[in-house]
Amino acid sequence: MFLDCFGNTNSSGRHFPVFENAYHRFSLADMRKSTNNFHKKRLIGRGGYGELYKGYLQHIDGASDYAVAVKRFKVKRWEVLKTEIELLCQLRHRNIISVVGFCNHRKEKIIVYQYLSNGSLYQKLVAGKLSWIKRLEICTSVARALNYLHAESQCTIIHRYINPRNILLDDNMQPILAGFELAVQVFPSTPKPMQLKNVEGTIGYIAPEHLKDGTISDKSDVYSFGVILLEVVWGRTIFYMTGSENYLEKPVEEDIDPNIKGNIAPGCWQVVIDIAQRCLKHEPEERPTMHEVDLRLQHALLLQAQADISNPFGDYIIMSNTIINPHENIIKKVETDSYCMPEDVSDLEDTLSG
Ligand SMILES: Nc1ncnc2c1ncn2[C@@H]1O[C@H](COP(=O)(O)OP(=O)(O)OP(=O)(O)O)[C@@H](O)[C@H]1O
Numbered sequence: 001m002f003l004d005c006f007g008n009t010n011s012s013g014r015h016f017p018v019f020e021n022a023y024h025r026f027s028l029a030d031m032r033k034s035t036n037n038f039h040k041k042r043l044i045g046r047g048g049y050g051e052l053y054k055g056y057l058q059h060i061d062g063a064s065d066y067a068v069a070v071k072r073f074k075v076k077r078w079e080v081l082k083t084e085i086e087l088l089c090q091l092r093h094r095n096i097i098s099v100v101g102f103c104n105h106r107k108e109k110i111i112v113y114q115y116l117s118n119g120s121l122y123q124k125l126v127a128g129k130l131s132w133i134k135r136l137e138i139c140t141s142v143a144r145a146l147n148y149l150h151a152e153s154q155c156t157i158i159h160r161y162i163n164p165r166n167i168l169l170d171d172n173m174q175p176i177l178a179g180f181e182l183a184v185q186v187f188p189s190t191p192k193p194m195q196l197k198n199v200e201g202t203i204g205y206i207a208p209e210h211l212k213d214g215t216i217s218d219k220s221d222v223y224s225f226g227v228i229l230l231e232v233v234w235g236r237t238i239f240y241m242t243g244s245e246n247y248l249e250k251p252v253e254e255d256i257d258p259n260i261k262g263n264i265a266p267g268c269w270q271v272v273i274d275i276a277q278r279c280l281k282h283e284p285e286e287r288p289t290m291h292e293v294d295l296r297l298q299h300a301l302l303l304q305a306q307a308d309i310s311n312p313f314g315d316y317i318i319m320s321n322t323i324i325n326p327h328e329n330i331i332k333k334v335e336t337d338s339y340c341m342p343e344d345v346s347d348l349e350d351t352l353s354g
Pocket residue numbers: 044045046047048049050051052069071113114115116117119120165166168178179
């Protein structure tokens with residue numbers, strides 16, 4: 001399906017060979033028309049990088065409109081947007097945001113994205129409306145998208161901005177990873193460890209090594225993902241609100257979101273909490289790859305489904321008490337449910353394919 005915008009006029013300016021064939025180049029007039037002149041009623045929200053509006057564009061046949069998300073950046077330097085567009089242009093994954101086009105008109109820097117109608121994971125967690133299975137499915141898909149970025153795209157991409165606000169939900173409640181403003185590509189020539197001058201990201205989700213001296217790697221995203229795993233269990237963003245580390249002094253199990261508490265099968269829980277602990281390890285090299293995380297979460301989903309068959313009314317009781325303190329690298333498991341975890345990733349692949 002080829003899509004066109006209202007008016008279909010082009011703004012004059014430079015030539016952008018990398019993505020000009022991939023994305024539509026909109027004029028400012030197109031953007032104004034699409035958003036009703038950036039009308040406040042069309043404002044979806046304000047983020048760290050700009051304002052997001054709901055816009056409408058017209059299919060090429062002129063018969064119908066479709067919704068888009070129009071981000072009007074505060075940053076006036078085209079290079080900042082260009083990096084994001086060039087990066088997204090290389091990516092093709094069902095759980096990664098798609099760009100429709102862009103506008104670069106004097107000081108106006110705009111990216112037009114696919115519109116995602118169901119808000120963010122953050123909003124859904126706050127509303128307490130997601131079932132345990134749905135939370136786990138969302139995390140599994142996000143893990144797959146991150147594995148794609150780290151290991152399956154042309155070169156390793158570190159997202160650096162993983163948080164529940166950047167996980168959006170489409171019409172079918174499938175998660176879509178967005179927020180690529182800080183993403184970096186790692187080339188074979190990139191020095192390792194990679195160190196950035198500025199510490200950036202969202203407080204509470206930034207890996208300790210990045211906070212310490214700017215070091216980043218794919219394992220920094222794994223750490224942020226571990227925080228998200230705990231948050232889907234708790235149904236809230238404790239880290240962001242407190243800004244301190246004492247949130248993990250009591251067992252994770254004590255804070256399970258009451259909306260899902262009795263619905264988590266103990267076998268499934270053991271897999272989830274084990275992988276969350278490992279994602280949150282202080283030393284990056286001790287954290288798992290996103291490939292392993294994806295497999296473990298698929299396994300957790302399988303265990304939950306199997307348990308639900310024999311116990312259709314749920315009402316499970318979790319006996320374990322797990323204390324995690326990533327910053328001191330202390331991980332204690334006081335009492336665990338008896339469950340034998342496949343140790344090896346290849347054993348796990350066999351279990352899942354069998
Ligand atoms: N493509 C989209 N479709 C629909 N809603 C979106 C889309 N992208 C973001 N949103 C929503 O718009 C709001 C603002 O998003 P935006 O990306 O501008 O900021 P943010 O993610 O809150 O912060 P930051 O810019 O620091 O990442 C959020 O509430 C988010 O849920």
